Amino acid sequence: MSFRLLRVLPLAAMLAVPLHTASAQQEWESVLDEARGQSVYWHAWAGDTRVNDYLEWVKRRVRDEHEIELVHVKIDDTGAAVSRVLAERSASNHDDGSVDLIWLNGENFAAMKENDLLYGPFAERLPNFALTFPEHNPEVVTDFTLPTEGYESPWGKAQITFYYDAGEVGDEPPRSMAQLLTWAEANPGRFTYPRIPDFLGSTFLKQALIALADDGDALYEPVAQSDFEAVTAPLWEYLDALHPHLWRSGRQFPANGPELRRLMADGEVALAFTFNPAEPAAAVADFELPESTRSYVLDGGTLGNVHFVAIPFNSPRSAAAMVVADFLLSPEAQARKQDISVWGDPTVLDVARLDEEHRALFDQHSDHPALLPPEALAETLPEPHPSWMTALQDAWQARYVGR
Amino acid sequence: MSTGHRLVLDEVRLVLAGSTLLELDAEIGPGEVFTVMGPSGSGKSTLLAYLAGFLAPAFQASGRVLLDDSDITRLPAERRGIGLLFQDPLLFPHLSVAGNLRFGMPRAMPDKAARVETALAQVGLAGFGPRDPATLSGGQKARVALMRLLLSAPRAVLLDEPFSKLDRQLRHDMRRLVFDRLREAGLPSLLVTHDREDAEDAGGRVIELGQ
Amino acid sequence: MLRLAPWLIVTLLVGPILAGLAMALLPAFGYLPALGGHGFSLDPWRQLLAQPGLARSVGVSFTSGLVTTAISLAVVVLFLAGVSGSRLDRWIRRLVAPLLSIPHAAAAFGLAFLIAPSGLLSRLVSPGLTGWERPPDVLIVQDPWGLSLMAGLIIKEIPFLLLMCLAALPQIDPERRVAMARSLGYRPTTAWLKVVTPSLYPLIRLPVFAVIAYATSVVDVALILGPTLPPTLAVSILVWFNDPDLSRRFMASAGAVLQLGVTAAALIAWWCLERLVARLGRQWLARGGRGNGDSPLRLAGKGLIGLATLTAFAGIAGLALYSVAAFWRFPDALPQGLTAAHWLRALPALSGPVATTALIAIGATLIALALTLAALENEQRTGRQPAQGRLLSALTLLYLPLIVPQIAFLFGLVVVMESLGTRPTHALVIFGHLLFVLPYVFLSLAESYRRFDPRWSQLALSLGTSRNGAFWRVRLPMLLAPMLTAAAVGLAVSIGQYLPTLLLGAGRVPTVTTEAVSLAAGGNRRVIGVWAMVQASLPLVGFIIAVGLPRLLWGNRRDMRGSP
Known part of the structure; x- marks a missing residue:
């Protein structure tokens, strides 16, 4: 009887609170042991000095705490890291890859997972993963409607946030897609969006489609299951009407979000949007944007998603990569990341469910006029199925490229 | 110093693309200046290149060159012991005057500094050792070039129109200086020129090419 | 040992390129087992041809290659023809080196900021002269015809072609030729064009081909200044190679092969143009015009090269100003304040990349220099020199890395290197750089080496020095x-x-340039300014040493200054 109980207890405990069991604890200890002294090459987009500075801090912390040598491999396009892993697979390098950790989500994750380029599942093995309370927050285990199945670990959140120069626009920026068109007609050349296939630009298409489509539910199933032409017709009608009033009359678009921000900085446009709610405030602090910058989200909410870190299948240092991923989920690291003066990237932890001590870390007050209060970001629209992104990109290019 | 060396050209024949450019059979004794005259294109320079060991691969040569009875025909240029004096003094611009003089001195030669000083004094350039060669006059350069040649202790000397670029007065003085020094050292010399006066001052046998 | 040098060079340069091309060719026809492509098919090509705007991409790549080269070459030749040794001429010649040392991307950023509607020029005259309170909504940078792209390339290719011409000119003794023509009644500039250009062109023909190849396939400049809807072919290929949709790799490879074809087509077109110009030129020569339009030609040459130089430096100055700028918005001509914050933020991150950059650059350059010297010395000792300007001599292969577009073979080369089991290290990067460093080092040194008076070595040998001694000491x-x-x-x-x-x-081998490009992805012009300054100053240090060291060493050797 007692013998049986002993065997059953850990199992029951594992089901209840999986990562606090003795065996999970032991297993994690062995991961920590293995990780000690390893180097982790983390391929991460490096277009923002604030992100880079934060990664520097992470590097120092994991060195002190876990004796891991973290190297930030600075890339300008996540696809470059995916290419690298693919090249290694092409050359039959199955166990000595040069990429240990990638910052990614959406299409890149879908592509790597589909082609078996990822290691895992590992996310559930990270002790701090429990702090995201996935059972209450499905977005941390769902990447563009695809279940992550533990092949990537959540790191931060993004949500489409509009920002504008109040000195020019006043207090009444357009708050819906319909108002945006009216506003653009009244202010020709003062708004634009990044050109497709940029991630942010494509998200704008999806945001518009969600607002305009008659059958919104179709967007959460693979595109092949619906009539693409019919569903997207209102979108093209809208864009055809909008483009003549855009910056450069819609004959040219900025390459990406940062370039859109630069157009704001140069005064070439007066209204823009970003995926990082803290970006406008940070840019004001960096002298890029004017003090009169303000931000908001559209009525009815905007698209939001979670970004993740994943480990390539051939990383020889997956233990250390997991330890880094776990550290990134620690309340200390998450709170620092959310700090507007550091980066301002919203946490993926369920702060309300954390214990008091940890919750206090997130008690950050900022009255920066360009920064939205957290409650303003409450209305998040979930991302459509990733196949829609590709289909929209192809259709947009066929329609607007080379004219 | 005048132990006396002897340079023998044994049935030397130079051929370019199947046609004979020049044939020569001569013996040059110690201190003798043997003059080869001829217009441009007669093969004078080719002869010098052949004797010094720089013949371009386009030419074929037959015959032998003997220096003090040893066959040097197949030796590389640096081991032939044949010194050269060009039209230009060609003092190495990156070395001082003394550096130029030391350049050719055999490695084992003792008292290099003293020898350099003596050599400079012999041609009226005492104290010129540290100077930049670019600051010397044409005549001074020519004298340094001559002393550099002699200090390298050659066993024979080739002269490639060495006076043609000097002005008239200087040319006369230089000729006397050069020929005296060569005789004194007992070196067999071969002079190539198209200036008849050079040949007369040399005072040795003269042959004319291309006739 | 020395005899192996030319073979070593050719193997080092040709092997990787052919291997890399092969690895682009296979996926282009559907073979890439890692992505499930086990058979051959034409699908990648069908997919490629279905890309919207492909014809336009190809068109812009092709045209910008030819136009850039034609204009750069014309400006350089006109300038050289009109050179009179004035102070301005000397200044322009002196600026060649610093201009060359400005990285392409930095020059492009500078130009973009200069000419954009919200750029420096527009700010200088606004709102005073123009009345613009806001930047005008006109399309200048990234125009669909690729004009700004060509302008950016021309600014960088002019100094390169000028340097190549200056290196080749002494061989053909232009002063004597011009003097002769002038004695026959030709005006100086016309004389130069008629008697020097025909002999000069064959000597700089290969560098000209390199410019065409570069301009048709450039990536970084085209990203900044090139058209966007659609971008140039090379940029599209890069986008496809980095597309999250991995199945696009097949199409990207087909694109890489197409790029090779576009570059080849541009070279062939240029070759036909050469024939045409030669025919027309002969008639022009034979007509015997003495040059009534001499002064306009001379002024055009000077004016255009002056404009190009000024533009490049103004752009860089704008970036420099941005690197210390606080808030600075249109239409302010100057920033509202200056701050060292951007530099202070970058400094801690600088030391690593700067050290790596120096290590790789010095490593690659030393190897290139050693190989070049070995090959050239071997040439001297065997007395075999390649015929000048001949297209088919073995050393023409030196130009292969400059003529085959990087984007066509580099992705394949990575796979080849991985298959060979080489892991990314500094050594591998040095090897990769050698592909491009070696040709340039060889080109820069060959002329001086071959023209070096052979009598110096003969003299040294006759003074009893060995061949190696003559090499090292003379x-x-x-x-x-x-x-x-x-x-x-x-x-x-x-x-x-x-x-x-x-x-x-x-x-894993972060250099100043990879850091600069990845930071540039953030679009923050202040950060770009800081890194562009760092990126431009490193090569400048090299040029300063190159000019200063001989002067220092040969301070009291008059004939060693400015020679040979």
Whole structure:
């Protein structure tokens, strides 16, 4: 009887609170042991000095705490890291890859997972993963409607946030897609969006489609299951009407979000949007944007998603990569990341469910006029199925490229 | 110093693309200046290149060159012991005057500094050792070039129109200086020129090419 | 040992390129087992041809290659023809080196900021002269015709072609030729064009081909200044290679092969143009016009090269100003304040990449220099020199890395290197850089080396020095200045490499250039300004040493200054 109980207890405990069991604890200890002294090459987009500075801090912390040598491999396009892993697979390098950790989500994750380029599942093995309370927050285990199945670990959140120069626009920026068109007609050349296939630009298409489509539910199933032409017709009608009033009359678009921000900085446009709610405030602090910058989200909410870190299948240092991923989920690291003066990237932890001590870390007050209060970001629209992104990109290019 | 060396050209024949450019059979004794005259294109320079060991691969040569009875025909240029004096003094611009003089001195030669000083004094350039060669006059350069040649202790000397670029007065003085020094050292010399006066001052046998 | 040098060079340069091309060719026809492509098919090509705007991409790539080259060459030739030794001329010649040392991307950023509707020029005259309170909504930078792209390329290709011409000119003794023509009644500039150009062109023909190849396939400049809807072919290929949808790799490879074809087509078109110009030129020569339009020609040459130089430096100055700017918005001509914050933020991150950049650049340059010297010395000793300007001599292969577009073979090369079991290291990156550094070092040094008076070595030998002694004690010190210049060119080339560093180093070998490009992705012009300054100053250090060291060493050797 007692013998049986002993065997059953850990199992029951594992089901209840999986990562606090003795065996999970032991297993994690062995991961920590293995990780000690390893180097982790983390391929991460490096277009923002604030992100880079934060990664520097992470590097120092994991060195002190876990004796891991973290190297930030600075890339300008996540696809470059995916290419690298693919090249290694092409050359039959199955166990000595040069990429240990990638910052990614959406299409890149879908592509790597589909082609078996990822290691895992590992996310559930990270002790701090429990702090995201996935059972209450499905977005941390769902990447563009695809279940992550533990092949990537959540790191931060993004949500489409509009920002504008109040000195020019006043207090009444357009708050819906319909108002945006009216506003653009009244202010020709003062708004634009990044050109497709940029991630942010494509998200704008999806945001518009969600607002305009008659059958919104179709967007959460693979595109092949619906009539693409019919569903997207209102979108093209809208864009055809909008483009003549855009910056450069819609004959040219900025390459990406940062370039859109630069157009704001140069005064070439007066209204823009970003995926990082803290970006406008940070840019004001960096002298890029004017003090009169303000931000908001559209009525009815905007698209939001979670970004993740994943480990390539051939990383020889997956233990250390997991330890880094776990550290990134620690309340200390998450709170620092959310700090507007550091980066301002919203946490993926369920702060309300954390214990008091940890919750206090997130008690950050900022009255920066360009920064939205957290409650303003409450209305998040979930991302459509990733196949829609590709289909929209192809259709947009066929329609607007080379004219 | 005048132990006396002897340079023998044994049935030397130079051929370019199947046609004979020049044939020569001569013996040059110690201190003798043997003059080869001829217009441009007669093969004078080719002869010098052949004797010094720089013949371009386009030419074929037959015959032998003997220096003090040893066959040097197949030796590389640096081991032939044949010194050269060009039209230009060609003092190495990156070395001082003394550096130029030391350049050719055999490695084992003792008292290099003293020898350099003596050599400079012999041609009226005492104290010129540290100077930049670019600051010397044409005549001074020519004298340094001559002393550099002699200090390298050659066993024979080739002269490639060495006076043609000097002005008239200087040319006369230089000729006397050069020929005296060569005789004194007992070196067999071969002079190539198209200036008849050079040949007369040399005072040795003269042959004319291309006739 | 020495005899192996030419073969070593050819193997080092040709092997990787052919291997890389092969690895682009296979996926282009559907073969890439890692992505499930086990058979051959034409699907990648069908997919490629279905890309919207492909014809336009190809058109812009092709045209910008030819137009850039034609204009750069015309400006350089006109300038040289009108050179009179005035102070302005000397200044322009002196600016060649610093201009060359400005990395392409930095020059492009500078130009973009200069000419954009919200750029420096527009700010200087606004709102005073223009009345613009806001930037005018006109399309200048990234115009669909690729005009701004061509302008950016021309600014960078002019100094390169000028340097190549200056290196080749002494061989053909232009002063004597012009003097002769002038004695026959030709005006000086016309005389130069008629008697020097026909002999000069064959000597710079291969560098001209390199410019065409570069301009048709450039990535970084096209990203900044090139058209966007659609972008140039090379940029599209890069986008496809990095597309999250991995099945696009097949199409990207087909694109890489197409790029090779576009570059080849541009070269062939240029070759036909050459024939045409030669025919027309002969008639022009034979007509015997003495040059009534002489002064306009001379002024055009000077004016255009002056404009190009000024533009490049103004752009860089704008970036420099931005690197210390606080808030600075249109239409302010100057920033509202200056701050060191951007520099202070970058400084801690600088030391690593700067050290890596220096290590790789010095490593690649030293190897290139050693191989070049070995090959050239071998040429001297065997008395075999390649015929000048001949297209088919073995050393023409030196130009292969400059003529085959990087984007066509680099992705394949990475796979080849991985298959060979080489892991990304500094050594591998140095090897990759060598592909591009070696040709430039060879080109820069060959002329001086071949023209070096053979009597110096003969003299040294006749004074009893061995061949090696003559090399070390005479040739090397006397050729120090051109050697250092060649080394500086090599350093500059290495420092500017982006794709080879990124791809072969797997991003693990961060150089100033890879850092600059990845930070530039953030679009923050202040950060770009800081890194562009750093990126431009490193090669400049090389050029300063190249000019200064001989002067320092040969301070009291008059004939060693400015020679040979």
